Amino acid sequence: MSTRQPSNPFSSTNYQGPDYFCNRTEETSRLLNNIINGNSTTIISVRRIGKTGLIQHVFNQLPRGWRGIYIDILETETLNQFLNILATGILNAVPEKSSIGRKFWETIKSLRPVITFDTLTGEPKASFDLKHRESETNINALLQFLEKQEFRVLIAIDEFQQIMHYPEKNTDAWLRSRIQQLKNVVFIFSGSQQHLMSDLFASPKRPFFRSTQMLKLEKIKSGVYCDFIVNMFNKYHKEISKEIATDVLYWTNTHTFYVQQLCNRVFAATEKKVNPESWRQQAFMLLQEQETVFFTYRNMLTPPQWHLLKAIASEGKVFMPTSASFINKYGLGSSATVLRSLKTLNDFELIYTEFDLNGEKYYSVYDVFFQRWIEGK
Numbered sequence: 001m002s003t004r005q006p007s008n009p010f011s012s013t014n015y016q017g018p019d020y021f022c023n024r025t026e027e028t029s030r031l032l033n034n035i036i037n038g039n040s041t042t043i044i045s046v047r048r049i050g051k052t053g054l055i056q057h058v059f060n061q062l063p064r065g066w067r068g069i070y071i072d073i074l075e076t077e078t079l080n081q082f083l084n085i086l087a088t089g090i091l092n093a094v095p096e097k098s099s100i101g102r103k104f105w106e107t108i109k110s111l112r113p114v115i116t117f118d119t120l121t122g123e124p125k126a127s128f129d130l131k132h133r134e135s136e137t138n139i140n141a142l143l144q145f146l147e148k149q150e151f152r153v154l155i156a157i158d159e160f161q162q163i164m165h166y167p168e169k170n171t172d173a174w175l176r177s178r179i180q181q182l183k184n185v186v187f188i189f190s191g192s193q194q195h196l197m198s199d200l201f202a203s204p205k206r207p208f209f210r211s212t213q214m215l216k217l218e219k220i221k222s223g224v225y226c227d228f229i230v231n232m233f234n235k236y237h238k239e240i241s242k243e244i245a246t247d248v249l250y251w252t253n254t255h256t257f258y259v260q261q262l263c264n265r266v267f268a269a270t271e272k273k274v275n276p277e278s279w280r281q282q283a284f285m286l287l288q289e290q291e292t293v294f295f296t297y298r299n300m301l302t303p304p305q306w307h308l309l310k311a312i313a314s315e316g317k318v319f320m321p322t323s324a325s326f327i328n329k330y331g332l333g334s335s336a337t338v339l340r341s342l343k344t345l346n347d348f349e350l351i352y353t354e355f356d357l358n359g360e361k362y363y364s365v366y367d368v369f370f371q372r373w374i375e376g377k
């Protein structure tokens with residue numbers, strides 16, 4: 001990773017290194033502890049909280065003698081594509097020129113993939129074109145090969161829920177049985193579709209049930225995030241007061257991605273000092289830019305679904321969506337209609353369910369900007 005100072009300390013697209021990463025000390029040490037002790041971990045959380053960032057942060061701090069292989073399988077649709085991504089991940093983790101690299105590359109080449117190089121980044125890419133069983137055999141061969149290395153291996157599979165969409169049956173059962181035999185390789189599983197991830201790891205019917213430690217990633221505490229924001233501005237000789245940083249966090253519901261995005265804007269638009277009008281103006285501009293997206297939501301929904309989405313956005317948190325008071329307040333029809341709409345909105349990932357500190361379940365909209373936009377209407 002480059003050690004140059006990024007032009008903006010707040011990124012909403014990628015990990016910029018430990019100096020630009022807020023907190024997560026406890027989660028990081030839990031993960032590192034699991035890794036060192038040979039335990040795999042599953043990270044679950046609502047979307048855009050910082051799972052991928054946390055994985056990268058952990059990779060950055062892997063102890064000596066460990067190597068990390070990160071793969072994101074969101075784009076894969078078959079086991080064969082999974083194999084391609086895994087092999088590519090391995091190639092990228094170990095450069096061909098290094099002494100162990102040569103052995104790695106030979107092993108992978110012996111499986112006869114087509115290896116190409118990205119024209120922009122120069123990074124290698126392996127691609128196999130195989131039938132189902134052959135994919136299984138080759139994935140197994142790669143895992144066995146990693147098992148035999150002198151260094152220990154961490155494989156992080158992001159967007160893991162994707163394996164449930166493969167046409168091959170019981171991929172999770174097969175993978176679980178392979179993984180179980182490995183002693184030198186530890187895994188992190190993470191995924192953005194929480195309901196599928198929970199189904200994979202927390203359902204007694206599933207092969208992965210109880211096979212990993214679960215790490216539930218919560219929002220970063222507001223006070224900690226506030227200090228981080230203030231410090232980042234200071235680091236670049238700019239200024240934001242604690243009060244304004246707290247307002248920004250409140251407005252973005254302390255939801256990492258949205259905090260980062262708004263802070264990125266406010267930082268870019270600030271010469272020396274943030275004032276209460278300037279950050280609000282940036283927030284307003286963000287909402288304006290997103291309007292087309294919000295209208296897309298409306299177009300893909302039926303009127304009852306759209307009204308329910310708006311009602312949840314207006315409330316922020318809804319504990320009893322089928323209660324008469326909520327339905328009447330927003331004219332949502334019958335409770336059966338609401339239940340059906342809830343399911344669709346959940347499937348579209350426009351809303352999510354969470355539990356508050358008292359263990360009570362509530363519904364919220366995912367897109368914090370959408371929530372603020374609705375409030376302003």
Ligand SMILES: Nc1ncnc2c1ncn2[C@@H]1O[C@H](COP(=O)(O)OP(=O)(O)OP(=O)(O)O)[C@@H](O)[C@H]1O
Binds near residue numbers: 020021047220260
């Ligand atoms: N603790 C943190 N401090 C600063 N920035 C962070 C932190 N955690 C995450 N980010 C940044 O916030 C953005 C969104 O986080 P990230 O992509 O990790 O979320 P995610 O939970 O993986 O999202 P998704 O569910 O969509 O996969 C990224 O740019 C990431 O680098």
Ligand SMILES: [Mg+2]
Binds near residue numbers: 051052053158192
């Ligand atoms: Mg992610």
